[in-house]
Amino acid sequence: MDEQLALNWLSQRMPVGDDCYTLDWSGTNLLLTTDMLHRDSDFPAGASNYTIGWRSVAVSLSDIAAMGGDPEALVIAYGNSDFERDKLEDFISGAEAVCEKFGARIVGGDLDNHEELTVVTTALGKTTEPVTRQGAEPGELVAVTGDLGRTGAALRLFEVGETDRANELFRFEPRVETGMKLAPLASSMMDISDGLARSLHQLAEVNDLGFRIMADKIPYHPAVDEFSDTQEQKEELGIFTGEDFELLFTSPEENEFELARTGATVIGKVTEGGVEIVRGRDISSLKDEGYVH
């Protein structure tokens, strides 16, 4: 089985469909999520230990954000071939920086001798009204937070050796505050971990409906232009490259004005079926392609 098949199979045994697990807990809901990252597939050469710490924590905070939750505490399991003080200090500083910015706290962890740098962060959050992936209705708006292609551009910057800018871009901000503002507005929500295209397909499948996306409404990160001469190249970075960790959500049309106030961008509509993209006069299927962790 590949990862996706294994996940589908697991989802029949346990509640793994959403970005976090929700646990009803004396008047509120606890949210719990875990993410495994490692050198080989998640941290390009040139990524600093500070960035690795930041990003490791940020992916779990993003899962809490995707449920409209408020992060509280994190534990980190850190495996590496050495525990050199400077490296560990930079890693922890990056991890703490993103925690402090979003009101969470690192409360514990585990260290392990491990050939390959491997980090697993687990975040605990809470919310009174969790937003799951299920709940979208045809006719609703579909929207994203922030802009897309930031991680794609960062990866290109790492490739060409512009390490400082690459690291800066690679330290994305999990949409914790926006997620909480969106909680009462969104009918379904998830974070974009495998690219917009794949996330739209996932959301369509869970809700048994479709999307029609307007290509010219998709908000691209300014850095995307540096690495794309054509619309196709732009979409490669912004739609088919994963790990931007913006939020993708649906919301009833009457919320349009309130959505705009959160900084989110409406990119299309929920339809009865099929994931389509409108480029000028052309309407075509949006490929279910993207980054596989």
Added chain:
Amino acid sequence: MDEQLALNWLSQRMPVGDDCYTLDWSGTNLLLTTDMLHRDSDFPAGASNYTIGWRSVAVSLSDIAAMGGDPEALVIAYGNSDFERDKLEDFISGAEAVCEKFGARIVGGDLDNHEELTVVTTALGKTTEPVTRQGAEPGELVAVTGDLGRTGAALRLFEVGETDRANELFRFEPRVETGMKLAPLASSMMDISDGLARSLHQLAEVNDLGFRIMADKIPYHPAVDEFSDTQEQKEELGIFTGEDFELLFTSPEENEFELARTGATVIGKVTEGGVEIVRGRDISSLKDEGYVH
């Protein structure tokens, strides 16, 4: 830095001293703990996927038990080079079996392509009265649950190819129920993850006191006899080999009768300083040696 030094350094930056982090939460306490295990150092050749799943979960349940807590939910990050259905099914079955036995539930996780089998389990529990490592007083009793050397014997059985018995022994039972019974009785508690000797030294350091242990009171697992002809060999398996995951705790002397009812064995006394072992008429220092993860 080695792992222990790194942990000491980290403990100055964050609350990592106890088996779990305790989070005050509307009238109760949440407990959170994470553990990273991997093929190379935690799962000997011959350990079945069922055993790997069981043990991965059991180490985190043991941390909850060590705080006197009641486990609620677990998330598992599972990295492997393939997600073969049979392997994954056996792993999950083992993980679920130990969860069910102790009233916890696996609620989510992450799958990751990873060269080496790597599992990180994070458990969430609760308790109204968390027992920390700090609180022992000179004159109190020091005691352990169950018997020691089970994992040491299992490792020998793996070596000699007695795989079935080895797997059975390797699937230790986290002392969840006993931990909850001990919560009102224990003044300090931890689980024995690095062997009794090292754990005694750790508990002595945290409490700034000592222990005098009676060698003939130490309860050994029956299988230890098969692999030890001398007292020294016995102690190697039962005192200096880690990962038995029994509970080590201190308790005021007046609780002696109640402790016995929980099945725990008093092995000595809390003293002002030094960790000593009494063998017949000989009193000597107990070496601070044991398994390092």
